Structure formats: structure tokens, C-alpha cells
Amino acid sequence: MQLYNTLSKKKEKFKPLKKKEVGMYVCGPTIYDYGHLGHGRSAVNFDVIRRYLKFKGYKVNFIFNYTDIDDKIIERANKDNISISDLTKKFTKIYNEDYNELNVLKPTKNPKPTKHIKEIIEIIKDLEKNGFTYQLEGGLYFDTSKFKGYGKLSHQDIEQLQAGKRIKKDENKKNYRDFVIWKLAKKGEPAWKSPWGEGRPGWHIECSAMSKTYLGKTFDIHGGGQDLIFPHHENEIAQSEAANKKPFANYWLHNGFIQVNKEKMSKSLGNFFTLKDAFKEYDPMVVRYMIISAHYRAPIDFSKQNLEQAKNSLNRIQEFVSSAKKSKNKLDEKLIQKTKKEFIDAMDNDFDTPKALATIFQFVREANKLENGKNAYDLIIEFDKTLGLNLNKIKKEVTPEEIKKLLLKRETARTEKDWKEADRLRDEIKKIGYLIEDSKEGLQIKRIK
Numbered sequence: 001m002q003l004y005n006t007l008s009k010k011k012e013k014f015k016p017l018k019k020k021e022v023g024m025y026v027c028g029p030t031i032y033d034y035g036h037l038g039h040g041r042s043a044v045n046f047d048v049i050r051r052y053l054k055f056k057g058y059k060v061n062f063i064f065n066y067t068d069i070d071d072k073i074i075e076r077a078n079k080d081n082i083s084i085s086d087l088t089k090k091f092t093k094i095y096n097e098d099y100n101e102l103n104v105l106k107p108t109k110n111p112k113p114t115k116h117i118k119e120i121i122e123i124i125k126d127l128e129k130n131g132f133t134y135q136l137e138g139g140l141y142f143d144t145s146k147f148k149g150y151g152k153l154s155h156q157d158i159e160q161l162q163a164g165k166r167i168k169k170d171e172n173k174k175n176y177r178d179f180v181i182w183k184l185a186k187k188g189e190p191a192w193k194s195p196w197g198e199g200r201p202g203w204h205i206e207c208s209a210m211s212k213t214y215l216g217k218t219f220d221i222h223g224g225g226q227d228l229i230f231p232h233h234e235n236e237i238a239q240s241e242a243a244n245k246k247p248f249a250n251y252w253l254h255n256g257f258i259q260v261n262k263e264k265m266s267k268s269l270g271n272f273f274t275l276k277d278a279f280k281e282y283d284p285m286v287v288r289y290m291i292i293s294a295h296y297r298a299p300i301d302f303s304k305q306n307l308e309q310a311k312n313s314l315n316r317i318q319e320f321v322s323s324a325k326k327s328k329n330k331l332d333e334k335l336i337q338k339t340k341k342e343f344i345d346a347m348d349n350d351f352d353t354p355k356a357l358a359t360i361f362q363f364v365r366e367a368n369k370l371e372n373g374k375n376a377y378d379l380i381i382e383f384d385k386t387l388g389l390n391l392n393k394i395k396k397e398v399t400p401e402e403i404k405k406l407l408l409k410r411e412t413a414r415t416e417k418d419w420k421e422a423d424r425l426r427d428e429i430k431k432i433g434y435l436i437e438d439s440k441e442g443l444q445i446k447r448i449k
Contacts (some may be wrong), residue, residue: 001056001348003221004297006229006252007153011350014251016220022058023219024050025211025249027228028110030067031091032076034274035098037258037265037287037302038225044288044388045255045296046223047104052347052386063214064107065207066092068114069200074189084190088112098275101284103388109214113206117192120201120209124181124194126243133181136172140182140196145175147238153252154230179235181205204235211249212240222249226297229254256299265302273302282307285389289314292353292387313357314389317380319446320364321391324377331373339363343383356383403434407445410436 002011016022026046029039046064053060067073068088077087113120124140127133132146144150144158151158158177180202185191191198201209211219217240224233233252240248257264260271278287290310294300339359346355360383367376384391410425426436429445437444 002350003251003253004350006254009155012251016058017218017250020058022053022060022221023063023215024053024060024221024223025063025065025207025215025219026222027207027224027232028065028067029095030070030072031088031095032070032073033091034276035095036272036274037260037278039095040098040102040275040278040287041258041291041300042223042225042255043099043104044102044291046253047102047388048292048353048386049221049223049253049296049351050105051388052351055347055386060108061215062105062108063111063211064109065111065113065210066095067203067206068092068112069190070203094276098279101275101279102288103285103390105388111210111214113201113210114190116206116210116213117201119213120205121194123209123212123239123243124196124201124205127181127239130242130245132239132242134174135196137184138172139180139184139199139202141173141178142181142235142239142242143174144177144179144238147242149241150177150238151234153234153237156230177231179204179231181239204232205239207232208236208240208243211236212244217244217246217248219249221251221253223253223255226254226256253296255296256294259299259301261303262301278302282311286311286314289389293357295354296351313361316364317360317389317391318394320368320372321377321380322394324367324372324374324380327372327374327377329371329373331367331370331376333375335363335366335370336375336379339379340382347386353387356387403429403432403445406432407436407443 001014003014004010005012024046026042028043029035043064050060050062066088069084073084073087077084080087124133127142128140132143133140134143135141181204182194182196182199183202184197184199189200191200211222222233222236229252237248259265260269260273263269263271265271265273275287278284286307287310290302290306291300293306293310293313300306339362342359342362343356346352346359349355360380363376363379367373381392406425406429410422410429413419413421413425429436433447435446437446
């Protein structure tokens with residue numbers, strides 16, 4: 001199995017630290033507002049990776065955090081005139097609902113920084129002891145000049161980096177790249193006691209402490225969106241390796257961005273969609289399908305055209321699965337094994353879901369020529385353990401009352417051998433949007449997509 005490692009900028013053979021066990025940490029959202037499509041994409045992409053590792057026989061210790069203390073959280077709580085605790089409880093519930101709709105498996109652990117203050121203080125003490133910190137009026141800072149490997153993840157010329165929107169400028173810092181690891185509290189802000197004064201942790205140190213708590217000083221896979229490569233993940237590496245004197249994560253995986261109609265999604269452009277917005281228009285499994293139809297590192301264009309295409313593609317697979325489940329035939333085992341190998345080869349190549357889906361559609365075409373088979377159903381359901389499209393839980397189509405009445409009339413006409421009337425009623429039903437098929441298994445009715 002080959003993984004593209006952002007750290008080395010190339011595909012590498014996957015070798016976990018422990019045989020048949022994988023430690024995996026993925027950065028989750030800051031829970032102060034509704035989850036958007038970018039949050040959904042990251043969650044689905046890493047869910048597929050986790051599922052495939054499990055499919056390959058690995059036991060996956062999957063850690064996915066929620067950031068529950070941050071400037072944005074404080075601002076939102078003040079704006080809404082509610083406590084930080086009530087705000088984060090509300091959005092924890094909303095994110096959990098959205099991820100559940102997308103069929104994202106629950107993480108092994110879902111830690112939050114406010115529940116790990118002790119561990120955060122301990123890692124900061126190690127940094128202080130190792131000579132990587134200095135105190136300013138606003139808090140305790142990490143000295144990036146002391147860490148010789150700084151910049152190795154983002155592959156940037158650190159000397160050429162300028163202070164900007166991703167690096168907060170502070171005239172008193174030794175270096176503009178330095179970042180706060182313990183922020184002293186302002187009046188009215190939440191605070192915890194520490195050797196450096198009452199305050200709260202910086203954003204980057206939280207993930208270093210929580211990943212160490214659940215996965216140890218060195219673990220296998222660290223994931224997140226491409227926007228986190230710098231400065232967040234770069235800073236995680238610096239402080240974790242400076243504190244622990246060991247390599248941090250061995251493989252760094254980053255998912256691509258979401259675009260809306262080929263433009264970057266943003267509130268200022270008026271093309272910002274929450275997950276709940278998307279679910280009002282499309283089934284969550286259609287959204288999930290659209291996400292996995294692109295390679296996890298490639299950008300995705302969230303457009304009506306792509307969503308409709310995803311809907312149609314998913315419908316084709318669902319119809320095939322429904323038909324195969326009822327089939328009494330059995331396909332040639334050579335075709336089953338050939339398809340399984342091609343699916344695994346695609347996923348082994350840096351989780352190439354577009355190629356894996358193409359393999360499924362090629363199989364569907366071949367299986368349909370051969371009148372399908374029950375083992376075809378078993379194969380697709382096995383693949384779905386990785387894809388997570390809930391293909392074993394396809395909802396039965398609800399037939400409207402108007403259609404039921406027309407079906408009853410048609411059945412009466414057929415019983416009376418009035419074939420002309422039966423055909424007329426079939427055509428009338430088709431105009432309403434339903435297709436009737438008379439088969440050996442009995443009457444089949446499908447919505448025309």
C-alpha cells in the first residue's frame with residue numbers, strides 16, 4: 001500500500017509502527033458555528049481511509065478532535081450572549097449529527113482541549129526545560145529559531161516567509177514565525193492556572209498534547225485539510241519533536257479544498273454552504289458520493305451539475321444492488337476475484353477512490369450482461385465497507401397513493417385480459433414519473449431519475 005506523504009512530497013510504502021495496528025490523528029473543526037462542506041469533505045475522506053485500513057485487516061486507533069476553546073468561540077459566545085460551555089455543547093451535537101448523516105464512523109476518541117489542560121501544561125513544561133520557550137507580556141511563546149527542522153512539512157523557504165494572515169505579527173516576538181503556546185487571559189476570558197500565569201493554551205499545542213495522550217510520542221498517520229499544513233501542522237511538528245526528542249508522525253496526509261462553481265467557497269463571495277444546507281437539497285449519501293468521486297488530494301467543485309451526476313451514479317449502484325440481492329444466479333468467480341483485485345489495487349495506490357468507483361461501474365456493466373448474481377451483491381457490499389454509502393440499507397421507494405390506485409386498476413385490467421387498458425395505464429404511470437416492469441419476480445416499480 002502506497003501513501004502520498006506531504007512530508008516527503010512523494011508516495012511511500014506504508015509501514016506502521018506496530019504490525020496490523022495503526023495510530024491515526026485527524027484535526028477536527030473549531031466548534032463555534034455550523035459545519036460547512038469543507039468540514040464534511042475532510043471527515044468523509046479520512047473516514048474512507050480509516051475504513052480501508054480496517055478492510056485491510058488493521059486495528060485503527062482513530063483520534064478526531066474538536067477545538068472547544070479559541071478566540072472565535074469566545075467572540076461567538078459573547079455575541080450570542082451564552083456561555084462558552086453551552087455554545088460548544090450545541091455545536092458538538094450539530095457536528096455529530098452532520099457526521100452521522102454522512103455515515104462517518106465515530107472516532108475511537110473525540111478529545112477536546114479543555115478536558116486536557118493538565119497534559120497541555122506538561123508538554124509546555126518539557127518545551128521550557130528543553131530551552132524552546134520565552135515569556136512575553138501576552139504569554140509564553142515557542143522560539144522557532146531553536147528548532148532546526150522548522151519548515152520541513154510545508155517545504156517553504158523559512159527565511160523568505162512574511163508575516164501575514166496565517167502568521168500573527170507581534171513586534172515583541174523574537175521572530176515573526178514564533179507562536180504562542182500559553183496565552184495569558186484578558187478580563188472576562190476563560191482561564192486555567194499554570195506556572196506562566198492564568199490563561200489558556202494556544203491552538204497548535206492542543207493537538208500536540210492530545211495526540212501524545214492517545215497515540216504516544218510517535219505515531220503513524222496525521223491528517224487534515226491542506227489549509228492546515230502551514231502554520232498549524234508545521235508548528236505541531238516543531239513543538240512535539242522539541243518536547244519529546246522523537247519523530248512526531250511518520251505519514252502526513254492532506255485533503256484538497258472545496259470549490260463552489262469553480263470559485264473558492266467563502267462567505268464574502270456569497271457561495272458558502274453549510275452541511276445542513278446541502279442536506280436540504282440532496283441526500284447525505286449523494287454528498288458523500290460526490291466527495292469520494294474525486295481523489296482526496298484533488299479539489300472538488302460543489303455544483304448542481306456534479307451533485308446531479310453523483311445522484312445518478314449512486315442511483316445506478318443502488319438499483320444494481322437491489323437487483324443483485326434478489327437474484328438466484330451466481331456470477332463466475334473469476335470475474336468476482338478480478339474485480340476485487342482491481343478495487344484493492346486502486347485503493348492501495350494512495351486511496352484512489354475515483355478508480356475504485358470506475359472498477360465498480362465496469363463490474364456492474366459486465367454483471368448486467370450476465371443477468372447479475374447474488375455473489376455480485378456480496379462483493380459490492382464488501383466494497384461498501386470502505387466506501388460507506390450504506391448500500392445495504394437502501395430505502396424502499398414509497399409509492400404515492402395516486403400510483404397505488406392506478407396500479408390496482410392496471411392489475412384489474414390484466415386479470416380481465418384487457419391488455420390495451422393495461423398498457424394505457426402503464427403509460428399514464430410513466431408520465432407521472434414511475435416505470436413498471438413485469439418480471440418473473442413479480443411487478444417492479446421504479447422512480448424515473
